[in-house]
Amino acid sequence: MSITVRIPQPLRKLTNGLSEVSSSGQTAKELLGNLDQQYAGLKERLCDETGALRRFVNIYVNDEDIRFLQDLDTPLKDGDLVSIVPAIAGGVEENDPKNITRKIYLTFPHKQIQEPIVWRLAKKFDVITNIRGASVSEEIGLMALELKGGTTDIERAISYLKELGVKVEPIEKDVIE
């Protein structure tokens, strides 16, 4: 038995970037369980603590919304095409963990040592910056920096640093608080 599942952009980081994956299950619920085995964390993004589908995510079986079928008990058969479709908006990534902390080492290029890059970072992005240590001379600038905020915001702040030529290295793994 094989069910094709269409994965929306926001969840593709869990499926190694795949936009379609194969799975199985007699019902929608079973399918979600199996998908979560294959791609850890997927079910949590789609269902709340009680196991119900989150109200800003829909699941379609062959183009029909399961809420108008038998919801998570909707039976599936070989060859079915399942689409997962979250609400999207330009400014918003759903289920984006909001409060993560990331610690990084920064190495500044010579010409930017004088620039208040950390200040610009806090001003430009919705992240809380916390300097844990720094060694700035005229020759080289080193800094241990802690960033708090949404994953997207932090990603963007780090992209920005890299674009400015700052070398960014992780200190330790992300901690979801």
Add this chain to the structure above:
Amino acid sequence: MSITVRIPQPLRKLTNGLSEVSSSGQTAKELLGNLDQQYAGLKERLCDETGALRRFVNIYVNDEDIRFLQDLDTPLKDGDLVSIVPAIAGGVEENDPKNITRKIYLTFPHKQIQEPIVWRLAKKFDVITNIRGASVSEEIGLMALELKGGTTDIERAISYLKELGVKVEPIEKDVIE
């Protein structure tokens, strides 16, 4: 047995504007024969005198080009979806009979009697105009006009006349020469 056939824009004037029609046939060839029964003239637009598919029209069965299957002998089964797809280009309508003649009566509104409308018509559109009769006074203008050209050009010329407030009535049916 029912085959769904997708009709492209240029051929919809033959299908009363329908973009999808139902028909039947054991093979693509039989389908075209049946379609032509339902919508007279369709086959002629798609096939040349020898019965072969014209080289600027393709037929797809369930998204596969019949030239890579068994061409017009490609077998069909219940539920198949057939698409007819001609080459298109902005300036061009395929299979548009080029040399038709249409005779029309024109009634000019008062204020336009003085205007060289027929001259503008010939200048603006690729049609040959031939005034067969006219009765123009200061009160009203009547004219019997013959237009020769492609159907699209003639249609456009007539639209233009109507937009200018000229009343257009057919004298007789189109004659394809």
Add this chain to the structure above:
Amino acid sequence: MKLTEQQVNRYSRHIVLPEIGGKGQRKLLESRVLCIGAGGLGSPALLYLAAAGVGTLGIVDSDNVDLSNLQRQIIHSARSVNMAKTESAKSTIQALNPDVNVNIYQTRLTRDNVLDLLSDYDAVLDGSDNFPTRYLMNDACFFARKPLFFGSVFRFEGQASVFMPGQNGPCYRCIYPEMPPADLVPSCQEAGILGAVPGIIGLIQATECLKFLLGIGSSLLGRLLIYDALSMTFNMLTIRQDPNCLLCGKQPTIHQLQQYDQEVCETGQ
């Protein structure tokens, strides 16, 4: 209303279409469309509605043009950075087609001003980039019985549909009953987007709007279009009016516009 010779010329490619003709073109010139946002979705939508000769366009946006908008908001230009988006959009539209009357509203949409704004228009094109505005527009269009041309984008993906209050189709709340909780919604700063994605979605909204004004074709009513630019696929899903919808269902509990709590940031995606 009669077309001038210049209008016959300008709109000749519409007029020769049997589905439009002079009659359809006159309808467009007499139509009034309100566009929420002059951003990523609003840019192409407004330009093509204006080019098509929609007679009156309203534009709601409280924002100024930022350099980072120009990667996709093609109605603006480098000269218009820091100018109000409404003003910038208006001047581009008028340069393209002086036939179009442009009304601009440089304001945030709230439950206090939205119904008043809507009342003047035949149709609403939602080019907003955030959930509070989207739910506000959905509810307001339902109460005011205005057709709503919906579009939404995220990274490489887009969605589009048409909501027609009173016509058996769903509203946005039938699809997504609630907006994601505020603590799952990050800052107002937009996430990334391939610029051409809102281009296509905004154009689909404009196309559906033109079809509605002309009364031709089959609309996206009851269908949700999902576009994925990376795989270049267009999937069509069936969406239905939810009898349990709190807004348009059988026992509605929403009888007036809500307090849409999340901070509304930029209007236009």
Add this chain to the structure above:
Amino acid sequence: MKLTEQQVNRYSRHIVLPEIGGKGQRKLLESRVLCIGAGGLGSPALLYLAAAGVGTLGIVDSDNVDLSNLQRQIIHSARSVNMAKTESAKSTIQALNPDVNVNIYQTRLTRDNVLDLLSDYDAVLDGSDNFPTRYLMNDACFFARKPLFFGSVFRFEGQASVFMPGQNGPCYRCIYPEMPPADLVPSCQEAGILGAVPGIIGLIQATECLKFLLGIGSSLLGRLLIYDALSMTFNMLTIRQDPNCLLCGKQPTIHQLQQYDQEVCETGQ
């Protein structure tokens, strides 16, 4: 090449996308795309390629802007009527994004000049409105081994695909071996078109071109997209390289550019 701080800002919505990043943005800025025609397809394509920061855009068009173009050719404006389309398009692009170098060729494409023109570019976007130009571009891109981003429109309908010489996909001649005979092709004056249709098709061409330049996603290679605005449907058909193709098949008979006899009229749809 390093991005300036202004570029980081302008392209930030691209740069934050993991699929693009600063590296992808630099690729775009270093890319060179030739667009055939600054008309209905070329207008949106050029605007979005320019907004995306494609570093060099070439525009071939021999035509002047006509009032009847403005119903869909949104890169031009009322002020540019009677101006060369190439000049008009160039000034709009430079107002939007001064980063972009624009090369203009106000000329008709012929078998004598096309290969020379192509040689300077990484990719070709075909926005032409007539068969002779389309077959000329197809053959020239095959001989020059350039990817060709194809689009075509008629009334409410459009087609798009990608041809990549040497990559197992078809060329346009594999799909349609011959152009319709000249006596079936009416005058150069265009038939009707809903303005938003070339908008969507041109944007799909631009999106495919950006994906190619970035090396991301799955292209339309081997797929023909059929868009119908009236029913708002997108159908995808499989297209294959034809082993009997006279140009790219196993026993080709076309070894050089042909005499493309039909009169070439306007370059841009």
